[in-house]
Amino acid sequence: QSVLTQPPSVSGAPGQRVSISCTGSSSNIGAGYDVHWYLQLPGTVPRLLIFANTNRSSGVPDRFSGSKSGTSGSLAISGLQAEDEADYYCQSYDYSLSGYVFGTGTKVTVL
Amino acid sequence: EVQLVESGGTLVQPGGSLRLSCETSGFTFSDNWMHWVRQGPERGLVWVSRINSVGSVSTYADSVRGRFTNSRDNAKKTLYLQMNSLTVEDTAVYYCARGAGYHLSNWGQGTLVTVSS
Numbered sequence: 001q002s003v004l005t006q007p008p009s010v011s012g013a014p015g016q017r018v019s020i021s022c023t024g025s026s027s028n029i030g031a032g033y034d035v036h037w038y039l040q041l042p043g044t045v046p047r048l049l050i051f052a053n054t055n056r057s058s059g060v061p062d063r064f065s066g067s068k069s070g071t072s073g074s075l076a077i078s079g080l081q082a083e084d085e086a087d088y089y090c091q092s093y094d095y096s097l098s099g100y101v102f103g104t105g106t107k108v109t110v111l
Numbered sequence: 112e113v114q115l116v117e118s119g120g121t122l123v124q125p126g127g128s129l130r131l132s133c134e135t136s137g138f139t140f141s142d143n144w145m146h147w148v149r150q151g152p153e154r155g156l157v158w159v160s161r162i163n164s165v166g167s168v169s170t171y172a173d174s175v176r177g178r179f180t181n182s183r184d185n186a187k188k189t190l191y192l193q194m195n196s197l198t199v200e201d202t203a204v205y206y207c208a209r210g211a212g213y214h215l216s217n218w219g220q221g222t223l224v225t226v227s228s
Contacts, residue, residue: 002155002157033213034212034213034214036213036214036215038156038215045206045218045219045220045221046148046156046206046218047218048214048215048216048217051211051212051214051216052212052214057216087154089155089156091156091158091214091215092213093213097172097173098170099158099161099170099171099172100146100158100161100213100215101158102148102155102156102157102158104155105154105155105156
């Protein structure tokens, strides 16, 4: 059902850098629509992390960064911390569906 | 402080109907598009629908189009989702969210809809 594809899981040791990809198509990210990222800590509500590809939401540490290229977006977490263990979702707009689309979600595990 | 509080979720039989509400505060409700997003047992987020600031335009995901209807009362700062012909696949936590550009800046705590006989 998801139009945007993410790896199911990524992991890293504390202090390491991990990256999450978000692969779309020519009707969404490739059409120029921005990529946004949301964080969902265990048992909590999703919240905005990165908007418009590279912009951190209020209060988000600069360890989190986003980028976009072609039909894909990417979220990087540097200096990985135990509190970063969560599910991460990308989101964009798809003109062929005339609606918003989410990624499949990625679970980040801190080893 | 921005707050969105959903209500109305409950257990309903297949084929039944339900109306969800989302009461808001802390921002100018009438300035924003508003959205519904759901998260089913499989845990992924699925966008459901959106409505423009004055309530004249709504768009829906293919899976709910023709069954779900958005509405809003800007005087009450409240968003609604009328859900008809419910199926077990509609079982999910339903979140309302504030639109900002093409992203969702604030989310409610969610309300659980369970469709089961």
